[in-house]
Amino acid sequence: MAQSQPNQLSVLEGDTYEIFAQLRESSPVLHLPEDGVYVVTRYDDIVTVIRDHERFSSQHHDILQPVPEHLHERLPDGYLVTIPTLVTNDPPAHTRVRKLAQKALTPSAVATYEPEIRRIAGALIDRFDGSPRAEVIGGFANPLPTHVLSSLLGIAEQDRRQFELWAHGVMQLMVPTIPDQQRLELAEQQAEFRDYVLRVLDERTRDPGEDLISGLILAEEAGEPALTHTEISGIVTQLITAGVESTTAGIGITLMMLAAHPDAMDRAIEDPRAIPTVVEEALRRMAPARGVLRETTCEVELGGQVIPPRARVFALLASANHDASRFECPHRFDIGRDAAELRQSLAFGQGTHFCLGAVLARLEIRTAVELLLERFGRFTIPTDQDIPWNSSLVFQGPLRLELEAEPR
Numbered sequence: 001m002a003q004s005q006p007n008q009l010s011v012l013e014g015d016t017y018e019i020f021a022q023l024r025e026s027s028p029v030l031h032l033p034e035d036g037v038y039v040v041t042r043y044d045d046i047v048t049v050i051r052d053h054e055r056f057s058s059q060h061h062d063i064l065q066p067v068p069e070h071l072h073e074r075l076p077d078g079y080l081v082t083i084p085t086l087v088t089n090d091p092p093a094h095t096r097v098r099k100l101a102q103k104a105l106t107p108s109a110v111a112t113y114e115p116e117i118r119r120i121a122g123a124l125i126d127r128f129d130g131s132p133r134a135e136v137i138g139g140f141a142n143p144l145p146t147h148v149l150s151s152l153l154g155i156a157e158q159d160r161r162q163f164e165l166w167a168h169g170v171m172q173l174m175v176p177t178i179p180d181q182q183r184l185e186l187a188e189q190q191a192e193f194r195d196y197v198l199r200v201l202d203e204r205t206r207d208p209g210e211d212l213i214s215g216l217i218l219a220e221e222a223g224e225p226a227l228t229h230t231e232i233s234g235i236v237t238q239l240i241t242a243g244v245e246s247t248t249a250g251i252g253i254t255l256m257m258l259a260a261h262p263d264a265m266d267r268a269i270e271d272p273r274a275i276p277t278v279v280e281e282a283l284r285r286m287a288p289a290r291g292v293l294r295e296t297t298c299e300v301e302l303g304g305q306v307i308p309p310r311a312r313v314f315a316l317l318a319s320a321n322h323d324a325s326r327f328e329c330p331h332r333f334d335i336g337r338d339a340a341e342l343r344q345s346l347a348f349g350q351g352t353h354f355c356l357g358a359v360l361a362r363l364e365i366r367t368a369v370e371l372l373l374e375r376f377g378r379f380t381i382p383t384d385q386d387i388p389w390n391s392s393l394v395f396q397g398p399l400r401l402e403l404e405a406e407p408r
């Protein structure tokens, strides 16, 4: 069992998990009228919310401001991210898209990407240039998933920088507090992004390759119409919004967990086969996607609370993963946890919308941790740094993190 060391982790977490525990006990479905949202904190209630798409819909269209009028012609389906494909869609329409999209991300397809992921991660680590101290979020955990995605999508080398700027723009656009002028600029960029993706789709339709975009074009399912180019452009955009910030956070969180639990770090160094369990337990202990949003389609009674129709419901996965009805001593980071218990983790959701990129995310985080441990050996997190925290509604994780190699 891993021993917990006092470190920045407990400072950063503050009493968050204590508050979640109190809510699970006394107000498991908390209404926050000023935010117009119902927050669900118990494991079983959260499973109900994420599995019951008939009463808890994923079609919440108001995550973004409307497209400015002068761009209606260039963005005829709205912003690509809101095209009803995966995250913002419900069965039965979701079922068809999901069946087709997951053909491009099967475990065997993802396994073929491993050498490329290792190459990209290795090249980023080389930039640390042998220094014993390195900032690993901006310099590593952040660029890694974006580089991986642009490579897997088969974006031409000369377009990657621009593609990654567009990808960043998609995520920026989802920040509710950005100033109007910036919102306008980002909207213009989204129109350029759409033009670009549709052009790539035309090229790949004529001349398909081994990449993920070609996989989406070629995906077939008996009796189902193939994915349209509009749908694929929406899926590509959702891969960015769902798969980049989350993976960055997952890498950051796993590194912090290792630094806080030196015996787990020793284990991972001695036997890299232990790393997948380290990653899984880290994502359980601190879910990078802290919660998911749904909207009620009718009046629902849940956890003793009556929720009206068309109300927003925020299912706090981070709280579910600390529910003592499912996890023994849930606050403890324990890589010896029973496998069946650990499988209950909701870090990647469950049911209809279970993370489409879970296999890829696990591979990226495992590779990142493995290569960083090879490069640094045992490391600590120096205490002379501030660790700014990503505390957006959905994601949590360090935005900046310096590691220091212990003398070997």
Ligand code: HEM
Binding pocket: 050, 058, 086, 087, 088, 098, 149, 238, 239, 240, 242, 243, 244, 246, 247, 250, 283, 287, 288, 289, 292, 293, 317, 346, 347, 348, 349, 350, 352, 353, 354, 355, 356, 357, 358, 360, 361
């Ligand atoms: C540590 C990293 C990640 C975490 C913690 C994570 C977490 C999640 C969660 C909790 C959901 C469920 C959303 C819901 O129920 O509304 C989800 C869905 C999804 N994720 Fe991930 N994710 C990660 C990485 C990725 C990656 C790398 C990709 C792809 C590049 C990806 C693509 C998706 C997509 C497309 C969906 C929507 C699936 C659907 O609606 O059918 N995710 N993810």
